Each structure stands twice: as structure tokens, then as C-alpha cells.
Amino acid sequence: MFEQLSRLDPDPILGMLAAYRADPRAHKIDLGVGVYQDELGRTPIMRAVSDAERHLLVTETTKTYQGIAGDPVFNERLLALLLGASHRVIGEDRVRGVQTPGGCGALRIGAELIQRARRAAKVWVSTPTWANHIPLIGGAGLQLAEYPYFDAASGGIDFDAMMDTLSRVGPGDLVLLHGCCHNPTGADLDLGQWRAVTELALKNGFTPYVDVAYQGLADGVEADVAGVRHLLAAVPEAVVASSCSKNFGLYRERAGAVYFIAATRAQADAVQTQAMAAARQIYSMPPAHGAAIVSTILGDATLRTDWLEELGEVRGRINAMRTLLAARLAGNAAGKDFSFITRQKGMFSYFGITPQQVTRLREEFAVYMMESTRINLAGITPANIDALASAVHAVLEPAA
Numbered sequence: 180m181f182e183q184l185s186r187l188d189p190d191p192i193l194g195m196l197a198a199y200r201a202d203p204r205a206h207k208i209d210l211g212v213g214v215y216q217d218e219l220g221r222t223p224i225m226r227a228v229s230d231a232e233r234h235l236l237v238t239e240t241t242k243t244y245q246g247i248a249g250d251p252v253f254n255e256r257l258l259a260l261l262l263g264a265s266h267r268v269i270g271e272d273r274v275r276g277v278q279t280p281g282g283c284g285a286l287r288i289g290a291e292l293i294q295r296a297r298r299a300a301k302v303w304v305s306t307p308t309w310a311n312h313i314p315l316i317g318g319a320g321l322q323l324a325e326y327p328y329f330d331a332a333s334g335g336i337d338f339d340a341m342m343d344t345l346s347r348v349g350p351g352d353l354v355l356l357h358g359c360c361h362n363p364t365g366a367d368l369d370l371g372q373w374r375a376v377t378e379l380a381l382k383n384g385f386t387p388y389v390d391v392a393y394q395g396l397a398d399g400v401e402a403d404v405a406g407v408r409h410l411l412a413a414v415p416e417a418v419v420a421s422s423c424s425k426n427f428g429l430y431r432e433r434a435g436a437v438y439f440i441a442a443t444r445a446q447a448d449a450v451q452t453q454a455m456a457a458a459r460q461i462y463s464m465p466p467a468h469g470a471a472i473v474s475t476i477l478g479d480a481t482l483r484t485d486w487l488e489e490l491g492e493v494r495g496r497i498n499a500m501r502t503l504l505a506a507r508l509a510g511n512a513a514g515k516d517f518s519f520i521t522r523q524k525g526m527f528s529y530f531g532i533t534p535q536q537v538t539r540l541r542e543e544f545a546v547y548m549m550e551s552t553r554i555n556l557a558g559i560t561p562a563n564i565d566a567l568a569s570a571v572h573a574v575l576e577p578a579a
Contacts, residue, residue, distance in 0.1 A: 278434075327344055336367075367523070388417070394426055427469075433469055529554075
């Protein structure tokens with residue numbers, strides 16, 4: 180049986196990580212992997228997370244299952260963080276959630292539910308989008324299509340082209356939107372653009388499918404989802420995936436949830452039973468520990484305040500590296516304008532150099548980034564930024 184299977188190429192990100200780890204050069208710089216790193220290159224456990232774990236160690240009395248939908252208190256508290264406790268759909272009791280193994284689990288259960296509801300549904304994704312969106316959603320049997328998004332010339336959004344394409348998307352189809360900190364480009368919709376997308380969704384009848392993986396890492400936990408909240412207050416139906424991997428630093432704990440907004444309470448109840456049935460077929464029960472940490476933090480005023488403070492420190496470091504990098508790259512020999520980096524949001528930026536320059540950075544200067552030129556700003560530190568800037572200046576030099 181197994182002899183029929185061929186060896187697959189490694190995941191591009193993991194393959195790059197393996198090459199980085201095997202590189203013996205002490206000055207190597209990793210701008211590829213999508214996790215937060217502090218100024219010492221560590222991905223630390225947040226203070227509030229450690230405090231919550233100590234509390235759970237003392238108070239937790241069982242390791243039995245919590246049920247297919249997960250911890251209802253976690254689901255409720257994460258929803259309040261996402262939408263605000265007084266949001267319209269919460270007041271109208273037409274939103275239901277299922278705890279999932281991280282954001283990937285949320286996206287997949289969302290896709291499974293969509294497939295159950297409408298097999299012919301097409302999901303429109305931005306060009307580019309996070310690479311794993313494609314197999315997660317397509318693997319559920321859904322069709323995918325693309326809408327224009329990133330404008331390489333400005334480092335922002337080609338909003339006119341985006342809206343022109345979405346104007347032809349109608350009822351029964353879904354549009355996947357990044358809630359904030361667009362991965363991989365860092366180019367985010369502003370509030371006015373969110374309002375325009377909302378108006379188009381209402382006019383054409385397509386359903387929003389929102390991926391909120393980085394709440395709090397752009398401008399703050401409230402500001403980052405202002406557009407999402409506006410959209411979800413207006414549309415009759417939506418699917419929303421939420422991840423706690425980045426903003427709580429709980430990457431390996433797999434804490435997330437998927438929420439379904441329906442037109443009525445009865446429809447919301449029916450959707451939740453279908454989502455639970457889909458989860459039962461795939462992983463049965465979600466992991467409990469990460470969700471318990473998040474629920475403990477969000478339910479305790481002191482822990483929540485400490486978490487928000489440390490999240491602000493994380494956000495501040497990323498934004499400081501954006502500003503510093505753009506300044507260091509100014510005046511390069513190619514005349515390339517890198518000021519777009521300061522206008523982008525979150526951990527990532529599309530660097531906008533050639534594949535040949537990416538190769539030179541890796542081979543000559545031990546600077547590792549994705550072939551797409553996505554860089555993780557959290558991989559930049561005060562200790563390596565000068566070397567990074569010098570390397571970029573060198574590869575931008577016109578050939579003699």
C-alpha cells in the first residue's frame with residue numbers, strides 16, 4: 180500500500196527553517212518563520228500566561244472531556260474580545276461558537292460547515308493570501324477563486340481592483356477577509372474600506388468569511404477589529420475564525436474558535452449542531468489547556484490588564500522595527516522607496532525585491548526570507564538591523 184505514495188517536498192516555511200538552522204554562520208538572520216520573537220530572538224511565554232497556568236495548576240481538578248463545542252466560558256469570553264460584549268449579534272442571540280484546535284481548526288470547521296450548507300459555494304481569497312488558507316479550505320471540498328488585493332507598486336491595497344472583482348460575487352459565495360495584519364503583505368483595509376466592503380456584501384448578498392489571527396498586533400485589540408465589528412453588525416450571515424496563537428503566544432497549545440452568525444436564533448442553533456458534527460468527525464474534542472489559559476486571563480481583571488500591557492509591548496517592538504528598518508533602507512542605490520513598511524500592520528511585510536536578490540541575501544549574507552519576499556519584522560532586533568540593512572543595500576546595488 181505505502182509504496183504507492185511518493186515523497187512530498189517540504190513545506191516552504193519549514194524547509195527554509197531547516198536550512199536556517201543548518202547554517203553555521205553566527206550572524207545569520209531569520210525573517211521567515213511566522214512567530215513573534217523578542218529582541219533576544221526568543222518566543223517567550225507571556226507573563227499573564229504563566230500566572231494563569233499557576234492558577235490552573237492549583238484549581239484544576241479533572242482532565243475529562245469538555246465536550247465537542249469545547250469550553251463554553253472560553254467561547255463566550257473570546258467572542259466578547261472579538262466583537263465587544265454589547266455587539267448587535269450577541270444581543271440578538273444569533274451567533275454560536277465552537278472551540279477549535281487553533282486558527283487552522285477554526286478555518287477548517289468553518290469550511291466544513293460551508294460545504295454542508297452549500298456544496299457549490301465558492302470561496303474568494305485575496306491575492307496573495309496566507310498559503311495554508313488554500314489547502315485548509317480547499318481540502319473541505321470547496322472551490323476557490325482569487326480577488327486582486329496587493330499593489331506591489333505602493334505596498335498597499337489595489338482597492339479599486341479588489342472591489343471591481345468582488346462586485347461580481349453574489350449570493351451563495353463567500354469572501355475570505357483578513358481581520359487585521361494581513362498575512363503575508365501587512366496591507367490592511369482601513370475603516371472606510373471596511374464600510375465599502377460591508378455595503379457591497381449587503382448589496383450583492385455574498386457571505387463574509389473572516390480570519391482574525393492577529394487581534395491586538397496592529398493598533399490595539401479594539402482598533403484592530405473595528406472594521407470587522409462594523410461588517411458583522413450589518414450582514415445577516417458570516418463565518419469568523421479566531422486564533423489565540425499570536426496575541427497570547429500560545430502557538431503550540433492550539434487555542435481558537437470559529438463563530439457562525441445566522442439570520443435567526445433558530446438557524447444559529449442548527450448551524451452549531453452541524454459544526455459540532457463536523458468537529459466530531461475530524462478531531463472529536465478540542466484541546467483544553469490553551470483555552471483554559473485564555474479564559475482565565477480574560478476573566479480576571481488583573482491578568483487581563485497585564486496581558487494587554489505585554490501585548491502592547493509586543494506591538495510596540497514590531498512597530499519600532501518597522502520604523503527603524505524603513506529609515507535604515509532610505510537612500511539605497513536603487514532608489515527604492517521602503518516607506519511602505521511603516522504603513523503596513525502586524526508582523527509581516529512584502530519586501531518587494533527580486534528572487535535573485537532573495538537568493539543573494541541568503542547565500543552571501545545569511546539573511547533568510549521567503550521566496551515571496553514576505554518578511555517577519557519580529558525577526559529584526561537592535562543587534563541585527565544594521566547588518567540586515569547593509570546586506571539589503573548591497574544586493575540593491577546596480578550591477579557594475
